[in-house]
Amino acid sequence: MTTEVDYYEVLGCARDADGATLKSSYRKLAMQYHPDKNGGCKDHEAKFKAISEAYEVLKDPQKRAAYDRYGHAAFRNGGAGGAGGHADFSGFSDIFESVFGEFMGGQRGGRQPRRGADLRYDLEISLEEAFHGKATEITVDVSAACDTCDGSGAKPGTMARACSTCGGAGKVRAQQGFFVVERTCPTCMGAGEIIADPCGTCRGDGRVDKTKTLSVNVPPGVDEGTRIRLTGEGEAGPRGAPAGDLYIFLHVARHPVFQREGTTLHARAPISFATAALGGEFSIAGPDGETHTVRIAPGTQSGREIRQRGAGMPVLQGRGRGDMVIHVDVQVPTRLSARQRELLEALREAEGEAAEEDPGFFSKMKAAFGG
Template sequence: MSTKDYLEKDYYKVLGVSKSASQDEIKSAYRKLARANHPDANKGDEQAEERFKEISEAYSVLSDEKRRKEYDDARSLFGGSYRPGGGTGAGGFDLGDLFGGAGGGTGAPGGGERLSDLFGGLFGGRGRAASSRRGADVETETTLTFNEAAEGVTRTFALSSEAACPTCKGSGARPGSAPKVCPKCAGTGHESKNLGGFSLSEPCSECKGRGLVTDDPCPTCSGSGRGKSTRKIQARIPAGVSDGQRIKIAGKGAPGENGGPAGDLYVVVHVQKHPVFGKSGENLTITVPVTYPEAVLGADIRVPTLNGMPVTVKIPPGTPSGRTLRVRGKGSRRRDGTLGDLLVTVEVQVPQSIGPEAREALEKYRAATSDQDPRRGLEARAKGA
């Protein structure tokens, strides 16, 4: 990508967010657009594919605080309008301002350093274009059962991205021939442009930054050395993930260019509900019904666990409905391999119908406890509120 392309592309507009958008807003906009324009969801739609590339490129810059600041500084420096010829004009950039006055040279204190620092950050080196580029980040989704999310699972993902052309193996030359060092840039992949007082490096216009050219280009990739690749990778989803969590798997995104590192893979996890168990942080939850006598008198009850081996839980006498008891080490697996706890919430069950003997016993119990009014003082407290 040329300097002009970089500076004139409005990444905020691509993602549909304001320049003051937070990282959460940027991430939300990216996820929504990436899902709608993903190549897997738009088979054969080249326009959606190009749109997906633009979205990924914009997110790779704006999601990185350092790169975002450099991008904002560059656009502010040139007023959003970069002109290789330099000079001033309506909406243009006065090179003299950079060096403290019209006609100032690179000898002005700090001037050359500031510009070099700025473009060094943007293009991978102090004042020169980088010949390698990091691969784009890739986002996908997967759905796990509750048990898989609790214990962790390895999943296979089919990803579509750019990679080395399968015909020429990335050389850009027709099989049987070989590329040669670009004579214009001597293989560096960049060339200097005079901007009226200082020079700025850009990707070489002859080799497009590759450092190589060929007299007999590959018929598959037209000499670019790049092609579409569908690959399958295996990735481990760690234990204890929650519904909606976004997992980063480093180095599993799109391959880099010219020896650059691969991007990262982001997996959005959806977790199916379990008919019995729930999740609270690193712990599992379960609601267990008990009878009224068990709650009043106490009892030892059997409670299921996620691994299928029930545990015995002691219900203390006088346990109220809604009380939660903790069973240590019987929850789901944490990322460090240890087990969380099982939180057992007691729910006292009231029978819908009872027999004559049970009714008689309850009537006697009510008579014996008639002096125990659980609502005593409630109305007075309500009036005093």
């Protein structure tokens, strides 16, 4: 009688683990027990097969739901625990492909190249750098092709041979009742070939961890979340397969003066009561390095927007610039000198005389309420 081990226990995860946790645990265990890294140890090979089978089921939402409900019975005898469901007889897909090539553009198939994984790098820039653009260098840690074996995984002077189990196809077929199930070859793990004498540097994987310094050109006008793609600078594919890409996600740091909305720049400008009443002007330095003059018309009210045409951010990969919008905030003084109080009292007195000549607001209020 065969003992059926719980898939969650195989991966060392709780039953409510999310997909990212399952994948992370699988990846660590798969790399630890891969036969190529353990001298063909039978125990490790069996462990690797169990890990691969568990992850193949739990990574698929439908398979996982069936397993959570019916256990291993969900995949036996053409039914989901005899409850009228159906088993998935499509077979196990290439396990290593799901780890190293699923992000973007991974390929299936026996000896087809399995593209390396795409990588992400987050780069923070200032608003001024987003305006003018920037040429910079970044340092990333990646899996790169092994220089010793040129990424083949085989010891220099030797070559890989076709897998005798699958004949180089990378997959084997088995009859299950009326169905033919295609599975990843358990001997070569889908590679289609066997490395009898692996490279001593990369241990047959064809890749080693490296630190790379890359040049990045940030164009003018980029915004938060803009992506820059560096083709072929992601993880190298296993055994000479094409490398993935590196995606650089840009983040624009908060500016002390401006808030950005597309190509429009917004700024709050506090002005004095006297300036708002009499008019005036002030200067503001933009991210373009220029000094912009903002003119305040007499009688400007708090909350008014003053638009400076063409003083905003440049259009990404286009022509022209957005606008700069100044939001006026009239400041009411909270502490007055004796002279200021004297002047304001005189102003209030003058306003009172004007009110007698023009009944205005308060007279209309009295009339409205029968006063």
